[in-house]
Structures are given as structure tokens and as C-alpha cells.
Amino acid sequence: MNDVFFEKDKVYIKNAKNFSLAQTLDCGQAFRWKAGGDGVWSGIAGGKYIELKEQNGDIVISGASKRDFEEFWFDYFDLGRDYAAVIKQFSADKTLFAAANASSGIRILRQEPFEALCSFIISQNNNIPRIKGIIERLCENFGEKKEKAYAFPEAEVLARLTPDDLAPIRSGFRAKYIIDAARRVAGGEIDLNSLCKLGYDEAREILLKIKGVGPKVADCALLYGCGHIEAFPKDVWIKRALSDYFGGEIPACAKGAAGIAQQYIFYYIREKSK
């Protein structure tokens, strides 16, 4: 792990490797981070608003206390993981290695489970710019207003709503799915935090009970919200890539870190298609 220094409300992650803000915050795994014109990224997670920038090879976080960093942001940015070792593991597959090297600044964010679940329910049959808009309206309408941003809504708040109440966010047919998820979580039927401690298969089966949650959305919730990095979400882009470049199969060397491989491939093929 890198050296970390604290100064007032700033955190300096010194000589940060495998951590590009642009790649990590705008690769399609999270939808609420915004790039300022001056290289400053801003956003809110866990109800905490921060700003980040890259400076002389360091990552500088503004608006986070030492305690916030140690209790929340360290895990959020997956700072305990050695991504260089993961990429080395992927080098056994030529194409995966190329994808990894093109996107080696991506870290898999450990988002709050409910936010990840709702975000990827919203993502289905949808495009990324519109997903961001729907989520932003969801937060502005139903999230707690903090000093500089709206937090993601609590399940308990959404559980009391009807699909008509969600009309302002213009999520279309997904509204009823969001509410079903919120009700199961708020009602205690599904404990998302305990899902993170269960095995992948068992946790996945539980998520699949939610209306509007199929294999892909469940895998995204598990990967981005529960730390199950063996999850490998297959969306239209990944399915195309698997058949075009990998003979339809997940490369064997991705085993144990398939979710990271998936995100590298997703980023790689989308960059190439631009």
C-alpha cells in the first residue's frame, strides 16, 4: 500500500499506481462522479462529498478526514488490492493483457450495495448518459441533501413510494423494479450487507428474486457493491467481445478476478469503438 498523508481535510495518496481518476470514475461502473474542467473530480458516496485530483503522481482527496479515509474511502477505492499483480496474472492471455494495459488505471469501486443495485437496475436496456440523468434525478428528488450534493436515497424512503411517485425521474418501466428492490431491502427480506459476506452463488440467487434483476444486474451489484470480484457481468458489449476475441469463453487466467478482467475488457472495447 502507498504512503498516505493527512493534512486538515485532505488526504494524499503518494505515488499512486494503477489509479487513474478518469478511468476509475468514468468507466461505467459508477454514475455519479463528475469531471471539472480543471482535472478535479467531484462526487458523493456513502453520504460524503469529496473532490479528487491527480498531482505529481499522487492522488489528492479534498473533503475527507483521516477517519473518513480509513473507515470508508480506503475500501471504496479498493486501495488494499495489488492491481499490478492482477494484471500480471492476466498476462497469460494476450488479448486480456492488452485490454488490461490499456485500462490499467481502473480500480473496481466498492460502492454501497443499495446504490449499486439500483444503479444497475436502472442501467438495463439503457445508455450511460441517460442512466446518469435518471440516477441524478432520483437523488435530487428522494435523497438527503448534504452540503454540496444529494446523497443516494435510503431504501426506506423509496420503499414508501409507488411507481407513479417516481415519474419525475423518468426511469420508464424500471420504476417498479426500483421499488420492489427497495421494499425487499427496507423490509428486511434482503440484507445487502450480509450478502457481501455470503458466497457468490448464494448471494446471487437471493438478488435474482428481485423483480427486474436478472443475471447481469445481479452480477453488477455483487461486483461493484459487494466486493465479489469473481462476478463477471455479461452485457451486450462483453458478449460481443467474448465471441469476437475470446472464443466465447472467459479467459482461464481471469479466474478469481474475473470482474476486474470484465471491467478492463469493457473499457478497452468501448475506447476502441470511439
Added chain:
DNA sequence: TCCCAGGCTCTCT
């Protein structure tokens, strides 16, 4: 305008 989007549900074989 038209196609499609980080899919899923429902129905029909």
C-alpha cells in the same frame, strides 16, 4: 428520423 442502449419479464412453442 431511426436505431439502440452495461436486460428482464412474459408468453408461446
Added chain:
DNA sequence: AGAGAGCATGGG
């Protein structure tokens, strides 16, 4: 078990 239509909405 597998295939296909339908779904709300709007970005490009």
C-alpha cells in the same frame, strides 16, 4: 429449455 416480442425513454 429456448426463442422472441414488448417494454419507457431519449441519446446520438
